Amino acid sequence: MVGLGGSGLAAIERLVGAGVDVVGIDSGLIAGGATGANGGxxxxxxxxxxxxxxxxxxxxxxxxxxxxxxxxxxxxxxxxxxxxxxxxxxxxxxxxxxxxxxxxxxxxxxxxxWYRGPEGEGLLIPxxxxxNPMATARETAERVLAAGVRLHENTAAVEVAPGRVETGRGTIEADLVIVAVDGLLGPLVPAVADRARPTRLQMLATDPVGRTITERAVYLRWGLEYYQQLPDGRIAIGGFRDVEGDGAWTTDTDTTPEVQSRLEDFVRDRLGVTAPVSHRWAATVSFSDGILPVCETVSPGLSVAGAYNGTGNVIGRLCGEALADQYLAGGSTWLDLLRG
Ligand SMILES: Cc1cc2nc3c(=O)[nH]c(=O)nc-3n(C[C@H](O)[C@H](O)[C@H](O)COP(=O)(O)OP(=O)(O)OC[C@H]3O[C@@H](n4cnc5c(N)ncnc54)[C@H](O)[C@@H]3O)c2cc1C
Structure with missing residues (x-):
């Protein structure tokens, strides 16, 4: 397994549950990619x-x-x-x-x-x-580690091929290599690069706010902006990717002043929150060429999942599980639905 975010860990959990011997690697830390940096x-x-x-x-x-x-x-x-x-x-x-x-x-x-309330007017989807995506991924990692899976952090795949992963320090051989690196899928697997385009998404969080701003996941402007109030009262908000224009199509994970100032203005002007900004961050995801992700066998022995268009918490898990099911059972309902 290459990539230990929510998607890769979901695949691992499914495989280990069926008794498969799994090795997982990540170039950084478990959940250190978009899984640990997202809107939740x-x-x-x-x-x-x-x-x-x-x-x-x-x-x-x-x-x-x-x-x-x-x-x-x-x-x-x-x-x-x-x-x-x-x-x-x-x-x-x-x-x-x-x-x-x-x-x-x-x-x-x-x-x-239909909903009308302090956040505005629109649709409530119950x-x-x-x-908490990071906590959830780490819990999964603990479960699979306890089941005997070997997970190696700070171990990047420099090249992937059917049944083989080169790490620069050695080669891992396996019946199946699953690559679940969402944002960096295109650069690592050229065969799907035209359908997995990396892009940067940015967020910030404030100090805890001592009153309720919202109790729900809120998004607006066609989903471009999204915010929630965390259990400790902080506001976590992301969006304004479009402000960057073509500059957003990058694997660079530095925050930029133009996006961050728009996020901060939103928090101040729209939400009326004056609490200081405590964290600013960015991470990479990739966008596909349509509304569906990339989740497929590139060639026997090499499967890939990613390009969730910035909404991979649920779909990424389904894709990870589906690739595992395909290995275990030769098929998966989710893969059938994606293929149409
Ligand atoms: C700011 C932001 C907000 C978001 N908000 C939401 C949201 O609210 N809801 C939602 O559903 N989605 C959201 N997303 C998208 C979501 O976070 C991702 O689609 C999802 O986390 C993808 O999970 P993953 O496991 O596929 O990828 P990741 O979590 O990115 O994990 C991939 C892992 O692969 C590793 N890796 C990369 N290259 C290599 C390599 N060569 N070798 C080994 N390891 C490698 C990375 O270090 C990383 O840990 C957001 C994303 C961002 C950036």
Whole structure:
């Protein structure tokens, strides 16, 4: 396994559960990539809104995908309460799209209701929620380590091939190599580079705010901006990727003043939060050429998953599990749905 974020660890857990001998490596730390640096939203569906997904894939396939992501959210969130997500119609032109989104979800039998409240007006999706992705990944890592899996941090794959990984310090040979490095998938696996384009996403967090700003995962401007209030009262917010223009298509993980100042302005002006900014960060994800991720066998002995379009907490887990299932059972419902 190359890549020990949420996706790779999900694959490992599935494989080790079936008695497979697994070795995992990561160029950095476990959950040190996007998994440990993300907004913590667990959103059902693809990276596109449900009505758009239904338009592209057809209602049946869109519903089946949505249903599997709702189940995955349940498994990830466990017994933590579901707080739901709010898609706020901002700018107001988004109202029409929110109504279509609501109607299509309702027609398909999924939960959604109209919302008006302190965050704005839009759609409340009760199946969605938030979690702590880094803590969850580390818990998974502890479980698989306890089951005997060998995980090696600070061990980069410099080249991957069917059944073989070169680390620069040695070669790992295996029946199957799974590469789950999302943001760096394209650079590591040239065969999918045109469908896994790295890009930078930025966030910041404030000191704890002594009042409730929101209890939900909130996103607006077509999902470009997203924020939540963490259990300790901090606001964690990301977005304004578009402010960078083409500069956002990079594997560089430095924060930039133009994006960070927009995030900070949002916190001050829109949320009315004056608490100091305590953390600023950026991480790399990759975008595919459509609404679906890259999750496939490149050649026998080499499978890849990534390009989740910035929404990999749920889909990444499903992709990791699917590649494991394909190895174990020769197929997977999730892979069938992605292939269409
Ligand atoms: C700021 C930000 C906010 C986000 N918010 C959300 C959100 O709220 N909800 C959501 O669903 N998604 C969100 N995402 C996307 C989500 O974080 C990712 O899609 C998801 O974490 C991908 O998980 P992964 O395990 O596939 O990749 P990663 O977590 O990136 O893990 C890949 C691992 O591979 C390692 N690696 C890379 N190259 C190599 C190599 N050559 N050899 C060995 N190891 C290597 C990395 O060190 C890393 O640990 C966000 C992303 C960012 C950056």
């Amino acid at each position: 939203f667990l959103l059902a569906g693809t990276s596109a809104f449900f009505d758009e997904t239904a338009e592209v894939l057809g209602p049946e396939r869109a519903s089946a995908i949505y249903g599997m992501t709702v189940d995955a959210i349940d498994r990830i969130a466990g017994d933590r309460p579901r707080t739901g997500s709010l898609r706020i119609a901002e700018p107001p032109e988004e109202l029409e799209s929110c109504r279509r989104h609501l109607e299509t979800l309702g027609d398909a039998g999924f939960g959604a209701e 199946d969605d929620t938030t979690y």
